[in-house]
Structure formats: C-alpha cells, structure tokens
Amino acid sequence: MFVEVEKKNNKVDNYKLMIENAPFYLNKGDNLVTSLANISALINYFIDGVNWVGFYLFDGNKLYLGPFQGLPACTQITMGSGVCGNSALDMKTYIVYDVDAFPGHIACDSNSKSEIVIPIIKDEQLIGVLDIDSPLEKRFDENDKKYLEKVISLLVDFL
Secondary structure (H helix, E strand, O other), X not given: OOOOOOOOOOHHHHHHHHHHHHHHHOOOOOOHHHHHHHHHHHHHHHOOOOOEEEEEEEOOOEEEEEEEEEOOOOXXXXXXXXXXXXXXXXXXXXXXXXXXXXXXXXXXXXXXXXXXXXXXXXXXXXXXXEEEEEOOOOOOOHHHHHHHHHHHHHHHHHX
C-alpha cells in the first residue's frame, strides 16, 4: 500500500514520495516481471508530463520489451540503436531533450519529444533499461536523473 497517494505540486516532492513508496512494491520473493510492472506503474503515477514508462530487458544480445505503461511499443532494440540501445551499450543514463535531434532515434510513439533512459546494472552486468518518454521537449533534467537512478538502485537491491 502507498505510504501517501496524494501527489504534490512539486516535482522533487513527488520523486521523494515515489522513492518512499517504492519498497512496498519490491519484495525479494517476487518475480522480476512483477517488480518491474509495479515500478513502471509507480513511476507513471508520480511523474507528470510523460507518455510512456517502461522497461527493456537484456537477453545477452538485444533489448526486448518488458513491463510498461503507455501505448504499444517496439518489441526489440538492437544494442547501440536509439536512445535505449545506446544507454544499454554505454551502461550510462541518457537524457535527450529533443528526440528528433538524436541520431538513430527509434520513434515508437510519434508524440514523444524527449526521453530519459537509465540502465539497470547488477554486479557489473546489464539487466536492462528504464525508458521514459515525454510529449514535452526538454522534459527531463538532472533532478529526474538523480531520483530515477535512486529508484533503479532500490530495484537492483531487490534483484
């Protein structure tokens, strides 16, 4: 159960609430898909101005679609392709202010204008990426990066 379900008017306060609530949806005995489904729903609830929140998982060769909130999406992404494939390959967070300016951007939803992708890494091994899209240009910043990386850190602790 949520500790507090009423969102705040401030982005940072909402991130703090999200992080406070995340442990309630991360249980050691749960399947990875279960945890990812709940975390994608939690993020989608607490973050304003987004149109897609989800995970792509690494199978050793490529990324494949995992649990998400939003319109149907691409089912496979080659390593080094698009924002997700580059984030996974480099194992670092990517903030893209304007997806149309990103070389090789994969447009699953033509309404998306900006994107943030955070890799999920455990024991130096890539598990997948968290991908969040927004219909607003320049939607994501260093605050988003900081708090979303914290959410992924909580997730990794439960894997």
